[in-house]
Amino acid sequence: MTRAGGSLARLGLIIALLIFVADLATKEWMLSLIFDPPRRIVLTGFFNLTPVWNRGVSFGLFAGHQEWVPWILSAVAVVIAAGLFVWLRRARHPLLAVALGAVIGGALGNVIDRLRFGAVVDFLDFHISGYHWPAFNIADAAISLGVVMILYHELFLASGQASGEKE
Numbered sequence: 001m002t003r004a005g006g007s008l009a010r011l012g013l014i015i016a017l018l019i020f021v022a023d024l025a026t027k028e029w030m031l032s033l034i035f036d037p038p039r040r041i042v043l044t045g046f047f048n049l050t051p052v053w054n055r056g057v058s059f060g061l062f063a064g065h066q067e068w069v070p071w072i073l074s075a076v077a078v079v080i081a082a083g084l085f086v087w088l089r090r091a092r093h094p095l096l097a098v099a100l101g102a103v104i105g106g107a108l109g110n111v112i113d114r115l116r117f118g119a120v121v122d123f124l125d126f127h128i129s130g131y132h133w134p135a136f137n138i139a140d141a142a143i144s145l146g147v148v149m150i151l152y153h154e155l156f157l158a159s160g161q162a163s164g165e166k167e
Contacts, residue, residue: 008093024112035050054121099149101143103146103147106139
């Protein structure tokens, strides 16, 4: 790994660690604030803090109450995070390093929840005119933003790298 590659990998790992810590800290705070006892806190006309146990993945997909589901989902997330770490070590652009770090940190934050509780702690509840976006957390937001940044990088920036152009 080149020196620049090492710096970018370090950047990505710092982002992953920051997201991981922020995610776990906010979840612990919400567990005591709105999960015990369960209650909703209305903050604005479009945003609440609402306790939700997500037993699946995004939008509750693959949710199940079988004991093995969190273990399978956690194993898949760890394998994906490991693959993204390998990609991170090869990253040549800061945006890609930040994006990969965001996805890794978010994925590992949700793995901790699945192993601790058998479900992911979600609490951010945005809504409009009675329609609610599925509740989510810091890890989910980081994963979503990271994926968007990866797509942007791959669609608009990576072609310049492949042809040897300067960025």
